[in-house]
Amino acid sequence: MGWVLGWMAACGLPTGEEEPAACEALLPGDLVITEYLNDPAGADTGKEYVELHNPTGETVDLLGVTLFTARDEAAQERVYTFTTGLPVDAGTYVVLGDVREGALPEHVDQTYGDALGALGNSAGLLGLRCGTRVLDTVVLEAPAKSGLARTRDGLSRWCDAPGSPGAANAPCPVLTDGGVTCLPPGADSPREVQPPRPGELIITEVMANPHGDDTVGEWIEVRATVPVDLNGLTVGTDTSGTRLESERCLSLAAGESALFARRREPEVNGGLPEPLATFSADLRNAGGVVAIRAGSVLIDSALYGPAQDGVATQVSADAKGNAWCAATEAYGDKGNLGTPGRANRVCTGTDAGTARTGCIDRTTGQSRAPRVPTVGSLVLTEFMADPAAVPDAQGEWVELLALREVDLNGVTLANEAGSSALESPLCLSMKAGSFAVLARVEDASLNGGLPSVLGTFAFGLGNGAGAHVLKLSAQGTVLDSVAFTDAAKPGVSSQLDARVRDATGNDAAGAFCSTPPGLTYGAGDRGTPGRENRTCAP
Secondary structure, three states, X not given: OHHHHHHHHHOOOOOOOOOOOOOOOOOOOOOEEEEEEOOOOOOOOOOOXXXXXXXOOOOEEOOOEEEEEEOOOOOOXXXXXXXXXXXXXXXXXXXEEOOOOOOOOOOXXXXXXXXXXXXXXXXXXXXXXXXXXXXXXXXXXXXXXXXOEEEEOOOOOEEEEOOOOOOOOOOOOOOOOOOOEEEOOOOOOOEEOOOOOOOOXXXXXXXXXXXXXXXXXXXXXXXXXXXXXXXOEEXXXXXXXXXXOOOEOOEEOOOOEEEEEOOOOHHHHOOOOOOXXXXXXXXXXXXXXXXXXXXXXXXXXXXXXXXXXXEOEEEOOOOOOOOEEEOOOEEOOOOEEOOOOOOOOOOOOOOOXXXXXXXXXXXXXXXXXXXXXOOOOEEEEEEEOOOOOOOHHHHOEEEEEEOOOEXXXXXXXXXXXXXXXXXXXXXXXXXXXXXXXXXXXXXXXXXXXXXXXXXXXXXXXXXXXXXXXXXXXXXXXXXXXXXEOOOOOOOEOEEEOOOOOOOOHHHOOOOEEEOOOOOEEOOOEEOOOOOOOOOOOX
């Protein structure tokens, strides 16, 4: 958000005055941009629109709120400020359009006229603020073709869609360029493909330098962590890949592995078991990146070093994507070492530098060292010990605040009943000032409608009165802990006072309180998971 405030200062706009009384109660996340049409079919003027959503449990009035846009850092902002009240009921939407003359179209609730000019078709920023407090921002992107809107789903993904101004958006598909149906075995009609999300399909073994001809003997092994279809995925390297096309469903069950090879014929590929599909990208012997993508979404990637002749590199059987080592078992008929389609071995410390720790950066697709949190960089800010909308084992959750940019890989969450280490082949990244939700269950249809869950834990949170503790630690060091003795209120989270934002202040008596009425999420429980808390009453 710093560059937003930088624009304001450069343009002579106030950056230090208090928020107007009309909207001063609004916090980031209380009002969000969920859809925009920046490239209508034909002329843009008069057809563009922006949709706002109120995700809170109480009515929000737009009086005093400013909708702003800017082309780039050096450009003058254009703004539209609501000078009259426009209530947005809890959970509903309002659509603002650039209608310049005549009656408003049925889908537009209010016009901002020519105040914003034309929205950028492929660049720029669109945002909301109250005074100097930024409530939400969106980087404008070009749709695949004119006439399509850009829509945001409940997981904060953006995608092209026909548009649904004033109504909830459909979930964004992981695949954005076709290939979304497949024919299950024995079925007469196709069904929708169930593509993996990041972390649901993991690369477990790579053969980059087989004996003989690399172009026929290279292979990649993957394992599914949940039931998924592989149709439409792109398999290859960081620079090239092969899209997996098939009318039949290329399905894997949870825990099942699959093999991708350069050639199918065992007499050519070195005696491999039957591969699920083939790919054409060359795997570099000097080392490189193997990547799997669904459209533009990186599902998993693996960084490997210089490949030994005839030796595959594999994930340790007891690790979750962090420890790699050289294969030692033979396969096929050419003296190669690897376990294609079989269980990997457990890597040990004697593997001479082939074992490594790291995670895959979600933005670059490259492996890097995790940004390890230090004492004071993470703060426990909210927890739900006794959800009412769903069972405890599905709906319990904990919220964290990051005070600097960190990764949660390797961080342990614990209480008096148990502990869980957060592990993922992907970097579990948090930006400075952001919140993360850790939950018992990731699926929003089961966990009470939580926003995006960054990690899961396996132990239960105590409901009754007594000595309870929540503790975060990394590499044997306690990062933050909170102790409490009160019994949980059914369906109500305990939240840290919004005025407290550090790992020392949250230890004070009275720092936590029950979430006030009207602040609900998902299926109706009270709480602000992933959003700013409220001030506790004196």
